[in-house]
Amino acid sequence: LPVPRAMSGIEARRRVLRDGASIRIVFGVSTPTDTGTVTVMIPQRILLATRGATAHSGEDDQTGDWRARFSEEVMRSTVRLEATMPLARLTLGDLDGFQPGQVIEFEEHAHAQARLSARDRTLFVCEFGKLGQNYTVRIRHPFDAGQDFIDGLIPG
Structure with a gap:
């Protein structure tokens, strides 16, 4: 994937993400002297573009199982x-x-x-x-x- 250079510090704080819907994964990193976080943002368009490639690599059973569990949880949620x-x-x-x-x-x-x-x-x-x-x-x-x-x- 064409991934841009990683940003950190003030540059990352003033940057506004304008790529539409995405997932955000926050990793906590700690050393004996300091702690911090690493945030990974993956745009939805990239996830959807790679969806077809993984479907043919033998992960179909795992994806179907995950979807079945997710659908079951959604169907059990209550609404007024x-x-x-x-x-x-x-x-x-x-x-x-x-x-x-x-x-x-x-x-x-x-x-x-x-x-x-x-x-x-x-x-x-x-x-x-x-x-x-x-x-x-x-x-x-x-x-x-x-x-x-x-x-x-x-x-x-």
């Missing part, structure tokens, strides 16, 4: 889901006139236009319902941001 239902289109003047205890009417098909989201990102279009004493959310289809944008342009 939020289901929201559109009530109505109102003006700011209408909102200003709200009073405590006021009842807001739902639009006719509001329960069928619910959106399920996680971390402020809409994932599915759903509909609210009730099963016995429990409220439910039924997934109708994945959320399509492009279609939602088009639907927002045309008043319904």
Whole structure:
């Protein structure tokens, strides 16, 4: 790889890395008289460029095993889901006139236009319902941001 000369001290501190996404590895180095760190930055573009070369060198089983473990950990992580239902289109003047205890009417098909989201990102279009004493959310289809944008342009 074409690697530039190593930097240290003040030169390294004032240098701004502008190579995009990268990984950073910090090594601690110590001697009987002093300690310090060595930081290695590897740009993502270099990692991706060498990915194909290592796949054919017999490391495929190790990479697959690592990916399986990583995917398993990701799939077990928890996220908070939020289901929201559109009530109505109102003006700011209408909102200003709200009073405590006021009842807001739902639009006719509001329960069928619910959106399920996680971390402020809409994932599915759903509909609210009730099963016995429990409220439910039924997934109708994945959320399509492009279609939602088009639907927002045309008043319904």
